[in-house]
Amino acid sequence: MTKLKNIIRPDLLTMKPYSSARNEFTGRARIFLDANENPYGSSFRGVTGMNRYPDPMQYELKERITRITGIQSDRIIIGNGSDEILDLLVRATTMPGRSNVITVPPTYGMYRVVAETNNVAVKEVLPGDDFMFSADEIMKAVDKDTRIIFICSPNNPTGILAPSEEVNRIVEQLDGLVVIDEAYIDFSGTEGFLQLIKDYENIFILRTFSKARAMAGARLGMGYGHPELLRVLNSIKMPYNVNSLTLAAGLNALDREEIYRSQVQRIISNREKLTGELGKIDGIRKVFPSSANFILVRVDKPVELYNYLLAEGIVVRDRSGMPLCEGCLRITVGTENQNRILVEEINNFFAGKPAGEQTDNQVVKRRRTRETDILVDINLRGRGIADIQTGSGFLDHMLELFAFHSKTDLLVRASGDIDVDMHHTVEDIAITMGQALNEMLGDRKGVNRYGFVMPMDESRAMVTIDIGGRNMLVWNVKFHDNTVGRVPASLFKHFFRSLADNAGFTLNIEAEGEDDHHIIEAVFKGFARSLKQAAEITDDRIQSTKY
Numbered sequence: 001m002t003k004l005k006n007i008i009r010p011d012l013l014t015m016k017p018y019s020s021a022r023n024e025f026t027g028r029a030r031i032f033l034d035a036n037e038n039p040y041g042s043s044f045r046g047v048t049g050m051n052r053y054p055d056p057m058q059y060e061l062k063e064r065i066t067r068i069t070g071i072q073s074d075r076i077i078i079g080n081g082s083d084e085i086l087d088l089l090v091r092a093t094t095m096p097g098r099s100n101v102i103t104v105p106p107t108y109g110m111y112r113v114v115a116e117t118n119n120v121a122v123k124e125v126l127p128g129d130d131f132m133f134s135a136d137e138i139m140k141a142v143d144k145d146t147r148i149i150f151i152c153s154p155n156n157p158t159g160i161l162a163p164s165e166e167v168n169r170i171v172e173q174l175d176g177l178v179v180i181d182e183a184y185i186d187f188s189g190t191e192g193f194l195q196l197i198k199d200y201e202n203i204f205i206l207r208t209f210s211k212a213r214a215m216a217g218a219r220l221g222m223g224y225g226h227p228e229l230l231r232v233l234n235s236i237k238m239p240y241n242v243n244s245l246t247l248a249a250g251l252n253a254l255d256r257e258e259i260y261r262s263q264v265q266r267i268i269s270n271r272e273k274l275t276g277e278l279g280k281i282d283g284i285r286k287v288f289p290s291s292a293n294f295i296l297v298r299v300d301k302p303v304e305l306y307n308y309l310l311a312e313g314i315v316v317r318d319r320s321g322m323p324l325c326e327g328c329l330r331i332t333v334g335t336e337n338q339n340r341i342l343v344e345e346i347n348n349f350f351a352g353k354p355a356g357e358q359t360d361n362q363v364v365k366r367r368r369t370r371e372t373d374i375l376v377d378i379n380l381r382g383r384g385i386a387d388i389q390t391g392s393g394f395l396d397h398m399l400e401l402f403a404f405h406s407k408t409d410l411l412v413r414a415s416g417d418i419d420v421d422m423h424h425t426v427e428d429i430a431i432t433m434g435q436a437l438n439e440m441l442g443d444r445k446g447v448n449r450y451g452f453v454m455p456m457d458e459s460r461a462m463v464t465i466d467i468g469g470r471n472m473l474v475w476n477v478k479f480h481d482n483t484v485g486r487v488p489a490s491l492f493k494h495f496f497r498s499l500a501d502n503a504g505f506t507l508n509i510e511a512e513g514e515d516d517h518h519i520i521e522a523v524f525k526g527f528a529r530s531l532k533q534a535a536e537i538t539d540d541r542i543q544s545t546k547y
């Protein structure tokens, strides 16, 4: 504990923490009359036990993390995002008005914010032109009041991994804490510095559920370090800093590690592909190789490009004002489709094409019932950008097909317990999409009105549509099994009926084939194409006297 004695604020070593009701009792109990909670369950469905305070030490989650990382729970702190832990670190180690911390710019802005909030000075040590830093340069800036050196690896916004020899030398030489922020380590293909906490007491690792684990909305971060430091951090944090919903979400996500792993692989391969494609664009002067899920590029006209992309509905991050980042934009790696559109638009910019008139054809609909909560954001005259999360992978895939083949920009969010109640979810998505389409088509003036297609792969589907406003479904689709992709086959008919009813479509759908999966794909594809045709604006003014 030699180093930690000098690192931790001395008065905190002996401070008595708040003792919550849930901390004080030990043993087993059935009747909890200690925390003034409502003894009846909450009306909120989804997480049970919401009437009780959450576990202040997040014991169950830590145990799961131990199983994954091999790090014992007395070395772990769970925070309301890793940002909370950053703040705790500064408060646990610094004296306001006296101490300082060191950062290596360009880097994450929160290090400065948490330091300055605590009236702690920030010293910046600029790295070389290649963003590489040396231990010697950093150690030169250290004085007797330096408490923390923040190192971000892979670094935001450069995407570069910290050189491990230099980090090791800093850890060995510094009489202070080295905080290594590994928010993006999952994308790096390396183990990071986590296991070093067993060898050095002055190293602290930060990780998060916000990036690779796709849970930025839950606010869940982890910190790892020496047990004595962890004891102090845990004693100064708010007692119930992580809420029951977030804890349940974290545990639930860890039950599905395979999704996380496959998404990380997909993002890495998208990153490599995007890096290559950006490198081929003439106006891009440099693409920095990245170990994270974003790419830093240096371009000739960063502000103009930024504004052009924005006019096309694409937001990236302008980092050109940061040290050593002249002309730089930071681009998050998106889905295959999003990246394709991004590259297209950057090419258009450098080819001198004017920014397209943003067709403001978007309709947003929200439908909240006791069973489900559905959000649909749709633009029938878009580019096929799909962002679908229904809770059913198969339905997501079908709606993506629809978006792609009808060039519809479609965002769908559905929450509700899809495992228990797929019927309600599917119906409510169809209703919401139908209402949105109806509103988007408005008075139907000047559109084709009719559509007809017959896509033929292994399966054949025939879809005719009249979007004129009357609703009817004729469904002649024969499946071989009762379920397709774990969705009850009958729900697809139900989906199109609810959609037709709410959109004002007359739909006639026939399909047959060998394979149920291909049959339903052909149906969604056919529906997409025929709707596209029907919604097309023609020069003929009005299609029917009724409209």
Ligand SMILES: *Cc1c(COP(=O)(O)O)cnc(C)c1O
Pocket (backbone or CB within 6 Å): 080, 081, 082, 083, 084, 108, 152, 156, 181, 183, 207, 208, 209, 210, 211, 216, 219, 220, 221
């Ligand atoms: C996004 C990010 C985080 C995550 O912070 P949370 O509070 O856990 O969401 C931490 N560090 C860096 C460098 C980041 O870019």
